Amino acid sequence: MYFAMNRFRIALGQEEAFEAIWKNRDSSLAENPGFKEFRLLRGETVADEGYTLFVSSSTWNSHDDFVAWTKSENFRAAHRNAGENRALYLGPPKFEGFTVVDGA
Template sequence: MYLAISRLQVMSGKENEFETAWKNREQETHGVKGFKKFNLFKGEVNKEFSLYIFHSEWNNESDFINWTKSNSFQLAHKNPTLEGNLYLGPPDFDGYVGLPDFEGFKVVI
């Protein structure tokens, strides 16, 4: 198993707008070789931002890398949201072979 994980800081007060945009986004992973599932977790909340972790689960790292080189990937990432004022910077990416510990987080989508 391979997990592609990104952390994103959403500005305080913009959480509902972000979650709505995320739920309504176009997903370009249906039928993609090796793709298993996708989750969005909401974590730490403070006065400045709410931390979200989104991850996709793949059969292996090669399947994920192949997807990142595909037209499906380009379509999925062409416009994450139309509202550019939701984030405190770009996502922070990590990839994991196996399952990391998400203690303290809850699945929101």
Template sequence: MFIAMNRFKVVPGQEQTFETVWRTRETRLPEMDGFVNFKLLRGPSTQDHTLFASHTLWKSRTHFDGWVESQAFGKSHQGDGRLSGIVLGHPEFEGFDILQEL
């Protein structure tokens, strides 16, 4: 199994807008081979941002790589310009191979 996460630093006061962008975007994840589930996470707030993370679980790193290289990935990310002025910088990607699961 493989976890793909992107961390987003959202401008204070823009949290609801950020959540709305995610809830209304067209997703193609369920169509992808190896996709297990997706979660949008809201973390702590500081004076300069609120932390959010997208968390996607895949059957393998190979399945995730297939998603990133697919036309569906490109189509799903076409509307990312809607995040301009809402997030600070680019999202920070983190990928993890699951070594143990209880």
């Protein structure tokens, strides 16, 4: 199993706008082979640095399934308008990928 995560630092006061973008997006993740689950997580507010942390987390059967999605038309379509909302972000998202080593 493979977990793909992007960490987003969202400017204070822009949290609801960021959440709305994700809730209203046209997602086709479920159509991709190997896709299992998606979650958008809202983390702690870091007031002294001016942001709230969010994580988009997707679970895949394998790393190969995830990579295949990143090369697909579905991926390009999902990210086509990503640049339109730059004012919400404090820097680019940070990607982190994990393969399960042990688990129940």
